[in-house]
Structures are given as C-alpha cells and as structure tokens.
Amino acid sequence: MATGARVAGTFALVVVLAAGAYVTADAHDVVPGPLTLAPSQAPPPAFPTAPGAVEAPDAAAALPALDPQAPLPAVSRIQSLVDDLAGDERLGKASHVGVVVTDRLTGDVLGSHLPAEGRTPASTAKLVTAIAALDTLPTGTTLPTRAVRGSGDDVVLVGGGDMMLNADKGDDDAVLGHAGLGDLARATAAKLKLAGTTTVRLRFDDTLFSGPRLSPGWDANDIAAGYVAPVTPLAVQIGVTRPFRGVEDYPPRYPDPALEAARTFATRLAEAGITVDGAPTRGTAPAEGLELGVVRSAPLDQIVHFFLDTSDNTITEVVSRLVAIQAGLPASFEGGTQAVLRAVQLAGVSTAGAHLSDASGLGYDSKIPPAMLADLVRLSTDPEEPTLRSVAIGMPIAGLTGTLTDRFTQSPARGLLRAKTGSLKSVTALSGTVMDSEGRQLVFAVIADDTGAIGQYAPRQAIDAFATTLAGCGCR
Helix, strand or coil, X not given: CHHHHHHHHHHHHHHHHHHHHHHHHHHCCCCCCCCCCCCCCCCCCCCXXXXXXXXXXXXXXXXXXXXXXXXXXXXXXXXXXXXHHHCCHHHCCHHHEEXXXXXXXXXXXXXXXXXXXXXXXXXXXXXXXXXXXXXXXXXXXXXXXXXXXXXXCEEEEECCCEEEEECCCCCCCCCCCCCEHHHHHHHHHHHHHXXXXXXXXXXXXXXXXXXXXXXXXXXXXXXXXXXXXCCCCEEEHHHECCCCXXXXXXXXXXXXXXXXXXHXXXXXXXXXXXXXXXXXXXXXXXXXXXXXXXXXXXXXXXHHHHHHHHCCHHHHHHXXXXXHHHHCCCCCHHHHXXXXXXXXXXXXXXXXXXXXXXXXXXXXCCEECHHHHHHHHHHHCCCCCHHHHHHHHHCCECCCCHHHCCCCCCCCCCCCEEEEEEEECCEEEEEEEEECCCCCEXXXXXXXXXXXXXXXXXXXXXXXXXXXXXXXXXXC
C-alpha cells in the first residue's frame, strides 16, 4: 500500500509540475493558450481621410430616362408641319414623299403623310441590317482571318468576313484596321520556321460568301465612283486603291479585293523571312488544316456603329451575309436581304410593304415604308432592348459626327438629333430621333424618292429645316 501511495503521489506531483510548466510557457507565448505577459496592443488608428474628401454621391445614369410628364406636342401642330414638308417643292411631288413622326415613349403617331407606302430608302435601309445583326448575333462577335496549313507546302489564307483589315499592324483602338495582315503573317512565319519550312505556296479561301460580288441593281457609275467594293469575306481597308481621306471620301476599289489581300499577305510573309513561291491563287482550306495564326476584327456592335456613322455600303452587305449564315441561308444578296427582313419581323417590326434588293440601300429597287423606319428607330431606343443600343448611338449626330458632320451646323438641332441619312439620285431620306424644346423625344422618318433635284442640297435643306423645327417646337 505504501508503495502504491508513493507512486500515486509521485504521479500527482508530475502532473502539477507539468501543468505549472505549461502555464508558464503559455504566459510567455511559447505554447498556445489564453495567458500572456506581453503588453496589450492599442486599437489601430482610424483610416486617414484625405483633406476635402467627401462621401461619393450615388451614381447617376449617363443617359437618364425620358420624363413621361414632359408635354406631348399637339397632333394638329405636328401634322401641319408634316403637310408643309410634303408639299415643299424642293422634295418633288407630294405623292412621292413619305413622312411619319411618333412619340418615342408612347409610340403614338403625331403626324404622317403616306407613312405605309414603300419608298426607295437609300441608305436608311441600313437600319434594317443594323437591327437584324444585333438582334440575332452576339454583340461581341468578331470576324476571324486565319492562316492554315494546306497540302504539301501550301499555306491557305482564310477569309472570315473581315474586309477592314490593315495591311500591316492592327490597331486595337480602331474599327477600320482593327486586325492586321502583317500581324497574321508574322505569327504564321514563326510557326512555319519552327517546323523547318521557309518556302510555301500561298492560296486564299474566300468561299464564305456566295453569289455575285456586285449587285445587278447597282448603278455602274456608282460602282466606278467607289461607293462600294465587290463584297468578299477578305479585304484590306474595304478594298480601296488609296487611303480614305474623310467620312464621305470614296476611293476607287480593287475589282478583286480578296486577291489583293492575299498579295499583301504574301508581301508580309516575305518580310518575315518566308519565301512565297509564285503568285497567290484561290483554293479551299482543308477542314482539319493546322491553324498557323489568326487575327480578329473589332466586335460586331462596333462594326454596326461604323457602317451607320459612315454609311459604308460594303460593310453593311458583309454584315447582312453574317445574318444569313446565322439563319441558315446563303451568304449572298438574296440570302442576306431575306435574313435581315425576317430578323426585324421577328423582333416585332412590321415589314408590310418592304422589299430589299440589297442590304445597303445602294440600289433603286428596294422599298421601305417610312413607318417601318420609324419603328426600327424606336425599337433601337427601347431600354428593354440593350443589345440594340449601338444602333441608337451609332447614327450620326447632327452637326457633329459621320454623314451629319456638315449638316445642322447652325441649327438648334445640332447635337440634339441623331439620324441615318440616305442619298441617291433623286432620293433624299432621313430617319432618327430628336429632342424637342420641352424634353419630349420624337422619332421621325422622311423619304422623298422622286425629287428631280440635281444634287442633294435643296432636298436636304427642306428636310433639315423640318427636323430643326421639331427640335425647337413645344408645339402645344
């Protein structure tokens, strides 16, 4: 028993000593525990405030919502303005003038003259392609230009729809020239050298689009004047033979833009150390060809903005073909026009009385009612349709941008009106939005397709004066 007691006492002493040792170690922060001999730390000081700093206000919308309480113009006043415009001799016969003015918020028609009759729309037809593209394709869609290995020592340049390539370096901040053939050539050359290849034959594949490259409905003089290039899925700077000098400059175009792009690519390959044997020839890329390089265009919404602002016919035709491909139709004039009309109809816009012979409005056989143009514009400004925003903001601004840069320069409507222009021989059109003097946004469309005028000056003066009056009119 004595022995057991001694053992128990010894064990208890060991436990007590161990516990004391742990407490001591805990107090000196050697082992984890709640005890410490370290001095307590003072709470950290408040985060310093810069002199003059204040709480940030709530963010305001960059484009505030329209005020539904803004006074609505009187129908009688707007209708009187419409009647005066339709009867203006500068627009030719009143029977060939279509006008409609609606309220942006309600859609109510405030004035009209033959709004449902189809008229030659000229470039206001581009609104159809713009709405169709952004309603059916992702706004971030980009167009690839690729180089792939073909059979043997073949390299195939494959057009994916980008007719705005730069000849050398691409420009990330630009739409025209966003991607560069030089960049593609250098990437291609690097991969070829890694494979031990320094001499190639170059082919180019422009089979993405089908049918004629020029519409039979286009005036030969307009083609010769450079208003449009042959529509292909591959080109440098929209096929121009010299650089652009401004928004409404129309350089002559190469008759075969895809071939010229291939020649440029061959030059860039040579500069990068790859010998091109012979001249580039057409060919089809193999389905499983090894990709040597790829460059991509600006996103689709920026491309749409570009062709609305500059009224570029060629790029509009390209985009219509992309809509056709999405719809499973041929990437041609016929397929493109069918696809864009179907797309806007599915978006809720009536296409009754409409017919398109091309997507750009360069031909004279297309017909669009002014009411349809107004509906397209109104749809593009609908807050419930954010994907269409690039149409609303892509139209030129009066007196400031695009094809309206030199119009409305002395007008109260300057900066308050956005509209798509349209101009052909004896055809003058304008469709867009304008804010009146009491804060009501109006949608309007005007087409005069038998002006008989030599030049655009007189018809534009009449239409611009009408739009200016809308801008300055409370009209109650």
